[in-house]
Amino acid sequence: AALADDVAALVARRRKSFGATSVLFYEAPLHIVGAKGADIFTADGRTYLDLYNNVPSVGHCHPKVVEAVARQMGRYNTHTRYLFDEVHDYAERLLAHFPAPLTNVAFTCTGSESNDLALRLIRGATGGMGIVVTDTAYHGNTTAVTEVSPSSYKTGAPPAHVRTVPPPHPRHYGADVGKGFAAAITAAAKAMADEGIPFAGLLVDTIFSSDGVYADPPGFLSAAFDAVRALGGLVIADEVQPGFARTGTHMWGFARHGVVPDVVTMGKPMGNGFPMGGVVTRPELLTRFANEFGYFNTFGGNPVASAAGLAVLDAIAEDGLMENARAVGAHIVGRLDAARGRCAALGEVRGAGLYLGVEIVAREDGAPDPAAASALINRLRDKGILIGAAGPLGHVLKVRPPLCLTLEQADRFADAMEDILSA
Ligand code: PMP
16 A cells, blocks of 8 residues: 555655664554554554553653653753752662662663673673573664674674573473573583683573563573572673563562562663663672773763653552553453464463563464464554564564553453454
């Protein structure tokens, strides 16, 4: 179908300005003119339900965040070497959500910056360079974090100081996923050490989002953490995806597993769209690092970022978003499970809270079916629902809406899935 004139014109302007880096969703990309809660409004007068967005995590244009950012922008905003109240209020409120001994924070502007700093912290502390990540991990876009993001490579592969292991699923590890995953990490670390690359640690997205969403059973990460530490390594938990209450029962994905990482990295949902990130760790790791390098982040934790971050924490608590994520996420799982008999393409449904992975499989043999997933994503868009896919093949629908998603909106998604998949 031909693109609407306004969309075609914007696509052309994008190509002209951004060249090969102009990445868009859908062949006919959306021309957005507004958003509210879990809804996105487009120039052609349509309203879409946004299930593909954990940036505006407390809801698009949440009034508290909008007001806080606008107010602080009108008072003052500076680089981060002055004293001002907001950053301390925010640091203390944020750190209160972390277990001991994670009592220090460094603010950044993106998830990539957070992971970049985290790598420097654990490499400095261990003296090792070797990092283990999962097969289809994504951890960001700097030179260093691209190396630990196998999913970014279109040609070639990560360097020798980065090793990959399959994500935690019985398909790869049998019934005891935790044990198998830990053994794979140990083997990868030892293989590097044998080649003269000392082990620094594990970098892990605690909901395994780009690998295809792996959440169960809670606790499976514990053996992996033990294995890393037995080899003298440290663990970075990347909370860019699961963090800030999305998993429905805990503020952080790692907490579902009853583990305490050495370093925690944050991004996306932290400022509900205001670009901000952070690294939480033990004081001694930061001290060791600061003795070797200066670290200054011009924008990280500036007054406006702090105001945004505080408003997000308030919204999560005041709007009951963790409980909403749990209840609405469980409702979606229940609806999809109930529909499975009528929808042969519906494979495994995994995840926690409002972070779900829905496998789309071939009706005949249950094999992963990326083409069907892609067709489904386009059909859902026609029905006014925006959703994306993950996993090495792209056959796992990623359900990741703002945490304010209502039961009615969840039902609209489940109804649409049933309509399309039972046809
Ligand atoms: N870690 C994970 C798990 C991510 O999903 C992303 C972004 N998709 C990043 C890090 C990088 O964050 P940013 O794009 O803010 O640099």
